Structure formats: C-alpha cells, structure tokens
Amino acid sequence: MRQGGAIAELIEALRCLPGVGPKTAQRMTLHLLQRDRDAAGRLSEALRQALNKVGLCSQCRTLTERSLCEYCASPARDRSLLCIVESPAEVFAISRSTGYKGLFFVLNGRLSPLDGIGPEELGLDILEQRLKNDGVAELILATNATVEGEATAHYISDMARRHGVRTTRIAHGIPFGGELEYVDGATLSHAFDSRKDF
Amino acid sequence: MRQGGAIAELIEALRCLPGVGPKTAQRMTLHLLQRDRDAAGRLSEALRQALNKVGLCSQCRTLTERSLCEYCASPARDRSLLCIVESPAEVFAISRSTGYKGLFFVLNGRLSPLDGIGPEELGLDILEQRLKNDGVAELILATNATVEGEATAHYISDMARRHGVRTTRIAHGIPFGGELEYVDGATLSHAFDSRKDF
Numbered sequence: 001m002r003q004g005g006a007i008a009e010l011i012e013a014l015r016c017l018p019g020v021g022p023k024t025a026q027r028m029t030l031h032l033l034q035r036d037r038d039a040a041g042r043l044s045e046a047l048r049q050a051l052n053k054v055g056l057c058s059q060c061r062t063l064t065e066r067s068l069c070e071y072c073a074s075p076a077r078d079r080s081l082l083c084i085v086e087s088p089a090e091v092f093a094i095s096r097s098t099g100y101k102g103l104f105f106v107l108n109g110r111l112s113p114l115d116g117i118g119p120e121e122l123g124l125d126i127l128e129q130r131l132k133n134d135g136v137a138e139l140i141l142a143t144n145a146t147v148e149g150e151a152t153a154h155y156i157s158d159m160a161r162r163h164g165v166r167t168t169r170i171a172h173g174i175p176f177g178g179e180l181e182y183v184d185g186a187t188l189s190h191a192f193d194s195r196k197d198f
Numbered sequence: 199m200r201q202g203g204a205i206a207e208l209i210e211a212l213r214c215l216p217g218v219g220p221k222t223a224q225r226m227t228l229h230l231l232q233r234d235r236d237a238a239g240r241l242s243e244a245l246r247q248a249l250n251k252v253g254l255c256s257q258c259r260t261l262t263e264r265s266l267c268e269y270c271a272s273p274a275r276d277r278s279l280l281c282i283v284e285s286p287a288e289v290f291a292i293s294r295s296t297g298y299k300g301l302f303f304v305l306n307g308r309l310s311p312l313d314g315i316g317p318e319e320l321g322l323d324i325l326e327q328r329l330k331n332d333g334v335a336e337l338i339l340a341t342n343a344t345v346e347g348e349a350t351a352h353y354i355s356d357m358a359r360r361h362g363v364r365t366t367r368i369a370h371g372i373p374f375g376g377e378l379e380y381v382d383g384a385t386l387s388h389a390f391d392s393r394k395d396f
C-alpha cells in the first residue's frame with residue numbers, strides 16, 4: 001500500500017493495540033478518517049487525558065486517577081486481608097465475581113529475570129513495608145498459574161513467612177463446566193493430587 | 199467494573215474502533231496505561247496529526263495529505279480510464295492486486311436515500327464535471343455487489359450515458375477457489391447467466 005505519511009503513521013501507531021495487526025490497523029484508520037472523525041478526535045483527547053491523569057495507587061499500585069485508589073481509600077474494606085494480583089484487570093475481575101472485601105496489591109508484572117523484571121520493578125519493597133507495618137493477617141496469592149506466576153508466588157510467600165504473615169493461594173483445578181477430556185494435563189494432574197473429601 | 203473517569207472515558211473512546219467491544223476496549227486501555235504509555239502517546243499524536251493533515255483529494259476524493267492525491271498527480275497514469283469505487287480501501291486493493299493504470303474516483307459511500315446520502319454527498323457533481331471536461335473514454339464501475347452498490351452503479355452509468363462515455367462493470371461470479379456448493383444463490387445464479395464461451 002502506498003500512501004502519505006500521516007495515514008501510514010496512524011496505521012503504525014494503531015498497531016500498538018493488543019490484537020491489532022496491519023490489516024486491522026488499516027481498516028481502523030480508514031474508518032476513523034473517512035467516517036468517524038469526531039470519534040477519532042475524542043480518542044486522541046481521551047488518550048492524552050488518561051496519560052496525564054492516570055497513575056499507580058501509592059499503596060497498592062493499581063491504576064487510579066488519585067494518589068490512593070478507591071479500594072485503599074475505602075474505610076469499608078478489611079485491611080487485614082491482602083490479595084496479590086499481576087494486573088489491574090484482575091482487581092476488576094475479582095471485585096466483580098467474588099465477595100472479597102479486603103485490599104489488593106498489584107504487581108504490574110511477574111518476576112522475569114531474563115526480561116529485567118526483578119523484585120523492585122514489581123514494587124515488592126512497598127509490599128514488604130506493608131507486611132511489616134500494616135497489620136496484614138492473611139496474604140492471598142492470586143498470581144497466574146504460569147511458571148513465572150508460580151515463581152513470583154513462591155518469592156512473595158518466602159517474604160511473608162519472614163514477617164510471620166499467613167499465606168494462602170487461590171485454588172487451581174478443573175474449571176466449572178469444564179470437561180475432563182478437554183482439560184490440559186497439568187491442570188488435571190494438579191486437580192487429581194489436590195482432591196478433597198466429598 | 200468501577201473505575202475513575204479518565205480510564206472509563208478511554209475505554210468508551212476506544213469503542214469507536216471497528217470490531218472493538220467493551221471487553222476488548224478494557225483490555226486495550228489497561229495494556230496502554232500499564233505497559234505501553236509511549237505508544238499511547240504516539241497514538242494520540244498520530245490521530246491528531248492525521249485529523250489535521252488528511253483530507254479528500256480535490257479531484258478523486260480519496261484520502262490524501264495533499265490537495266491532489268498521488269494517483270491524480272502522477273503523469274504516468276492513463277487519464278482516459280476512470281474507476282469508481284466506494285472507499286479508499288478499494289483504491290489500495292485494486293492498486294495492489296491488478297495492473298490498473300488509470301485514475302480513480304472515490305464515492306466515500308453509496309446512494310442510500312433513507313440515510314440521507316444522495317448524489318451530492320457522493321461528490322457526483324464533481325464526477326459529472328470530469329465526465330464533461332476531462333476526456334474520460336471508459337468509466338469502470340467497481341462499486342460493491344450490494345443492493346445499494348448496484349443502485350449507485352446504475353445511477354452513475356445513466357450519467358455517463360448522457361455524456362457519451364462508455365461504461366463497464368467489473369465481473370461478478372464464483373471467486374477463484376470457491377466451491378459451487380458453498381457459494382450463495384444470487385452469485386451462482388448471476389454466474390450461470392453470465393457464462394461465456396470456453
């Protein structure tokens with residue numbers, strides 16, 4: 001495709017969105033420039049505003065417009081429970097689907113030494129301060145069930161042990177509605193080993 | 199999901215993109231704010247630049263940064279051929295896949311009286327001037343094979359006839375690699391009626 005600089009640059013810029021390849025980016029660009037210029041202007045402005053206003057909560061590192069997020073600022077939440085997740089999306093998912101009323105701590109990543117992501121990048125120094133001072137009674141590990149997520153969970157549980165804080169991990173197993181035949185081997189094996197009295 | 203204004207506004211703004219629903223928009227927002235703030239800044243700026251710079255070619259109404267697009271400005275193209283398409287995406291597709299060396303005229307839509315899209319919205323007054331003055335020998339209709347695309351093609355061919363310009367329509371039929379069993383009835387019927395000596 002041959003075309004002018006600003007169009008080509010917009011196509012290229014749209015490819016930063018997850019799941020958007022060159023063809024989708026071209027379709028989006030033509031749609032915006034041809035049919036929905038008002039929306040394109042609003043999108044440009046919304047991006048600018050969000051970049052200006054949205055930062056990390058100073059206490060739990062989730063995305064927020066204030067220095068303390070709504071969870072950390074709420075007096076109604078149980079401060080003795082602290083749930084560790086990898087991203088703000090999981091804060092939303094847990095809040096929506098469970099009755100959890102404690103606080104969160106968002107790693108914004110997982111330990112991955114090869115990518116240069118160590119304890120400092122995940123804010124584990126802030127977490128350690130909270131374990132020391134904030135009266136946390138139970139640390140709930142909700143990192144993903146990947147190799148890196150597990151390694152991160154182990155690292156954090158070691159830290160919690162040093163501060164005498166009880167650590168739990170959310171359960172893994174067969175998802176509801178999942179058929180054994182289609183569940184991957186690692187999940188099935190874990191579910192089998194973790195069987196409970198019925 | 200509960201969250202601050204700027205985040206919610208960015209999620210809403212991203213939904214203007216074709217094919218992006220609320221869940222995808224949320225995933226894009228978190229990705230941009232959490233992991234790719236530089237790209238988000240570039241995207242905001244690319245949108246602003248494109249809106250400022252990109253307009254319609256004064257001669258063929260495709261998207262361009264100049265007053266004349268690269269096709270209309272090129273001395274190498276055959277000015278006696280004029281291909282009518284519905285959108286700039288089709289200009290790119292035809293240029294990429296065919297050996298067509300003539301000029302284009304982009305309707306940026308199709309006749310649709312119920313949506314308030316008449317001849318003026320499609321720039322047909324500009325097209326009529328070109329048919330009158332620009333020495334067009336053949337008008338190639340490449341509007342889509344939809345009811346509205348066909349109606350638009352008929353309207354334009356009437357206009358060409360008034361100016362004594364020969365009109366052709368790109369062929370419709372079974373796509374290469376298409377199996378008869380899976381082709382829709384209208385296409386199959388058209389292909390059958392348009393059979394040629396072999």
